[in-house]
Amino acid sequence: MTPTTTTPVTYGQDASTARFSVARYQRMVETGIVTPDDQVELLENYVVLKMPNNPPHAGTIQLTTPTLLRAVPPGWCLRAQLPVALADSQPELDYAFVRGDGRIYLTRHPGPRDVGLVIEVANTSLLRDRRDKTRIYARASIAVYWIVNLEDRQVEVHTQPSGPTATPAYGAVATYVPGDALPLVLDGAAVGTLPVDDLLV
Helix, strand or coil, rough: CCCCCCCCCCCCCCCCCCECCCCHHHHHHHHCCCCCCHCCEEEECCEECCCCCCHHHHHHHHHHHHHHHHCCCCCCCEEEEEECCCCCCCCCEEEEECCHHHHCCCCCCHHHHHHHEEEEECCCCHHHHHHHHHHHHHHHCCCEEEEECCCEEEEEEEEEEECCCCCCEEEEEEECCCCCECCCCCEEEEEEEHHHHHHHC
């Protein structure tokens, strides 16, 4: 499937860059053409290098994972730095709240209907997370997208996705700063809150 938007901001600048469907990319992973050592993900049919996982990013993932695990309500599970399969992308998210028990994903990756919330921790990846991944997740109708913005010390919450329009976007963005309580919303209902301070460690 070819995206309907213009050239992505942080990849796809070279006209000779090959493009792949999600199914073909998954076959490349299954047959070992793409391995974990390659540090890539599929974004809008482009196989792109993942942004560097530097100490602030890695340390935040390590320290916030227990907080997020405690917040998972019944009927959901937390996936950390694992893929979701969308129509034109297979990003490897920092976190995703997905439906059901993790065992149902032993034979497939979660798809858009399985995902209630996606979270990206951003410092070096901030441009990509704000522009490209916002467009990708809005196109896939992911209901809620958080950017844990380490550079500006805030959490940016995107809601009201447009779905697969010509210019996919989220209709609402709210910013939460240290001292705020961040609502955890799944399936349109608040299921708890998280202190922003626990995410901006």
